[in-house]
Amino acid sequence: MDNFNFHVTTDIRFGKDRLAELPEVMNQFGKNVLLVYGGGSIKKIGLYDKVMEQLTANGNRVFELAGVEPNPRVETVRKGVEICRKENIDVLLAVGGGSTIDCAKVVAAATLYEGDAWDMVLQRRKLNGPALPLVTILTLAATGSEMNSGAVISNLSTNQKLGVGSPSMLPKVSFLDPTNTFSVNKYQTAAGSADIFSHLIENYFKRTEGTDVQDSVSEGLMRSVIKNCPLALKYPEDYDARANLMWASTLALNGLTGNGKTGSWSCHPIEHELSAFYDITHGVGLAILTPRWMEYALNDETVAKFAQFAWNVWDVEEKVPMMAARIGIQKTYDYFKACDIPMTLPEVGINEEKFAIMAQQAVDHNAIKTAAYVPMDVKDVEGILEACLTESSFV
Numbered sequence: 001m002d003n004f005n006f007h008v009t010t011d012i013r014f015g016k017d018r019l020a021e022l023p024e025v026m027n028q029f030g031k032n033v034l035l036v037y038g039g040g041s042i043k044k045i046g047l048y049d050k051v052m053e054q055l056t057a058n059g060n061r062v063f064e065l066a067g068v069e070p071n072p073r074v075e076t077v078r079k080g081v082e083i084c085r086k087e088n089i090d091v092l093l094a095v096g097g098g099s100t101i102d103c104a105k106v107v108a109a110a111t112l113y114e115g116d117a118w119d120m121v122l123q124r125r126k127l128n129g130p131a132l133p134l135v136t137i138l139t140l141a142a143t144g145s146e147m148n149s150g151a152v153i154s155n156l157s158t159n160q161k162l163g164v165g166s167p168s169m170l171p172k173v174s175f176l177d178p179t180n181t182f183s184v185n186k187y188q189t190a191a192g193s194a195d196i197f198s199h200l201i202e203n204y205f206k207r208t209e210g211t212d213v214q215d216s217v218s219e220g221l222m223r224s225v226i227k228n229c230p231l232a233l234k235y236p237e238d239y240d241a242r243a244n245l246m247w248a249s250t251l252a253l254n255g256l257t258g259n260g261k262t263g264s265w266s267c268h269p270i271e272h273e274l275s276a277f278y279d280i281t282h283g284v285g286l287a288i289l290t291p292r293w294m295e296y297a298l299n300d301e302t303v304a305k306f307a308q309f310a311w312n313v314w315d316v317e318e319k320v321p322m323m324a325a326r327i328g329i330q331k332t333y334d335y336f337k338a339c340d341i342p343m344t345l346p347e348v349g350i351n352e353e354k355f356a357i358m359a360q361q362a363v364d365h366n367a368i369k370t371a372a373y374v375p376m377d378v379k380d381v382e383g384i385l386e387a388c389l390t391e392s393s394f395v
């Protein structure tokens with residue numbers, strides 16, 4: 001296991017009926033609030049009114065950045081920065097899914113950055129400046145953005161979707177009320193669960209040895225997702241199913257399963273290119289890519305880990321490691337399919353036309369050529385994308 005710091009200070013307020021705590025939370029940071037939200041789901045579920053009621057009664061001055069897109073755009077970030085500077089915003093309140101929270105994070109940092117927001121994003125993980133404080137109310141279990149310091153922003157004019165992160169962007173407080181996710185439709189529930197699963201997979205398949213704790217936690221969280229996503233799809237108001245997905249989302253990407261391991265992720269760098277060029281749903285892209293990436297990564301050196309995954313996550317009974325590994329990959333594929341996720345790229349409107357440029361950018365924007373679990377060059381990425389053109393079988 002490698003050395004690591006684990007200092008994730010987000011104050012998590014988990015559970016239902018806790019919105020009355022909002023004034024006390026906001027008062028820690030100031031009166032001028034920028035409320036950030038997406039395309040209107042929070043109004044449909046009545047959450048907007050409840051939040052406004054609390055803020056108004058508390059005497060907050062509330063400004064709004066509405067309409068944050070799934071795969072949030074830098075143009076929206078710029079709008080938020082303008083409001084923050086003009087209205088002397090003290091604290092941001094993001095109410096929504098990962099896109100809304102990510103947008104708010106980058107607004108919070110870019111407001112205190114001298115240059116343009118996109119120049120700031122281009123600094124990626126090296127960013128280390130200050131940010132305005134951020135409070136979040138999560139409405140979709142998926143990204144883990146509620147308890148991490150990263151954000152992903154898109155610039156569709158340059159076909160770039162890039163991750164950026166700074167310790168100052170970590171939310172100060174996050175409200176995780178599973179009832180706020182009852183209204184998430186089947187497609188987004190399945191996509192969000194695939195995203196959680198993928199975060200666990202990305203951290204699980206790293207080259208660092210001796211990480212039993214991280215790997216066991218990951219296996220347990222994967223099993224929880226496998227159990228609870230189908231329940232949430234069938235019974236959208238099953239509180240415990242939603243609660244388990246929500247908490248799994250948070251723990252999958254707050255450092256718990258990834259710290260102590262080094263190396264680049266494999267599927268996210270490729271998915272971000274699919275989203276950058278075709279604006280598809282992040283979790284769906286990951287579900288399509290993951291089993292094909294697994295097949296690419298399975299070899300004599302990695303078979304032991306893939307067999308462990310098959311045995312511990314999928315309860316595969318086959319004893320021969322290579323065969324067990326293949327069955328594990330098949331089960332992963334079948335599971336996503338059973339959640340009604342489209343499992344080929346043509347089903348989400350993508351053909352081979354831009355494979356070469358997307359593969360090139362995936363390699364250029366990330367360290368997958370040197371530091372991925374199994375290193376990938378442009379041709380390898382293209383091969384994985386080609387395997388996503390049709391239905392697959394792994395055994």
Ligand code: NZQ
Binds near residue numbers: 185
């Ligand atoms: O915009 P609204 O109207 O709110 O609707 C959203 C959106 O259409 C809807 N939704 C959210 N909560 C709902 C709801 N609909 C009904 N009821 C609710 N309670 O769901 C749709 C998708 O929302 P979005 O926020 O885009 O989804 P998600 O949470 O999956 O976030 C995806 C974004 O996060 C990035 C992705 O790349 C993508 O841009 N990621 C962020 C990460 C991070 N910050 O750590 C890591 C991830 O790997 C990921 O890359």
Ligand code: ZN
Binds near residue numbers: 143198199
């Ligand atoms: Zn993700």
